[in-house]
Amino acid sequence: MTTVLIADDQPLQRLGFRMLLESQDDMTVLGEAGNGAEAVRLAARHRPDVVLMDVRMPGMDGIEATRRILAAGERTRVLVLTTFDLDEYAYAGLRAGASGFLVKDALPEELLSGIRAVASGDAVVAPGLTRRLLDAYVRHLPAPAAEATADTTEPAVLDARLAPLTEREREVLTVIGKGLTNTEIAERLHLAESTVKTHVSRILAKTGARDRVQAVILAYDTGLVKADRP
Template identity: 55%
Template sequence: MPESPGITVLVVDDQPLAREGNALVLDSAPGIRVIGEAADGHEAIRMAADLEPDIILMDVRMPGMDGIQATRGIIDRGLRSRVIVLTTFDLDEYAFGALRAGASAFLVKTATHQELVGAVRVVAGGAAIVTPRITRQLIDAYTGRDRPVATDQPLSVLSPRERDVFEAIAAGLSNSEISATLHLSPATIKTHVNRIFAKLGLRDRVHAVIFAHQLGLPIGSATDPSTLT
């Protein structure tokens, strides 16, 4: 039986030292394998289609085609890869633009090696992360500052229990916290989460929280990567 490749990663950065450094950090982490490096957005889209990595670590500021355009191109092509964008500042409009384009997470370039590896593991597991202190700013920037209109209509496709789980996700609870709150097994919660995302057409938790905000539901803070289980 062939050995599992683990989490496969494509690293995208126009600066060779940064690209090679991040690739080295990730490739040395157990269960993670870097399968490609790209120097710009055009190359990132092409390699994403050819290699189908689990995760794409994407620099946002690149000449030619930046990370926002590349992320949109990857998502629009229906590729299964999840994108983590790297930015210089945690309130950078580039990062917000990348999330609008479909990225699952962003990290600042000052993140530690442990935070980088942790982010890859969390996003590969189906969760999504942002730097915790920017959650409110993220919601405002993502949705615009118009007051949301409360409506239950889009949630009518959910069962009552799925609605409970969705509201818990919006409140910022991890799967383990939802499990304890609703007195359901972690496996059952994971199944509910997957069904909710499928029914509502959501990619991950970040977009679920944003969707909840658009519906006028109470939302909580983003969760640290270590708690998104």
């Protein structure tokens, strides 16, 4: 049974989500929150598998709530809901540790499959869309510290977060950051797809990334992948 906490400041929206989720045999709603602070309290109390998190709420917004829920170190994962698929809030949510995002007008089956995917440890953002999202907003961030080092051709190796990775794992992380799927990585690096999956699992374990989305963000943050900046 997948347990879900709904966080949205619109009562009718929460009711709609609850009715949809409780129509499923494998889902149950543990509670509802009307703002971020309440979402943090209820997540700590109930420890749901997934928090369905609206980002635009009064007081503490969904981004800060996501950050605090995940900082608690529980198994709870967050699925962010946004109005537009390339929304700065969606990007901020991913950086805060969310396992993915969906637009609010997603089809019911898309929402249900997204919740199930997040609960099982997968990310809900397709690799290509992840790359578009990061390219759109990472350019507005300060350049990673490693990027400022001009006297080396491999600045990312200097980042402590990459130190546990082998050279091959850094190579795989780089192409993950470029939005390639496992099949595409296998073709690009001339590896078996099962080998790629093993590398991805080891990268997540060694870096502490929660899922593939967080691995993509790590690739940007450490300078392995760079977005075009204005």
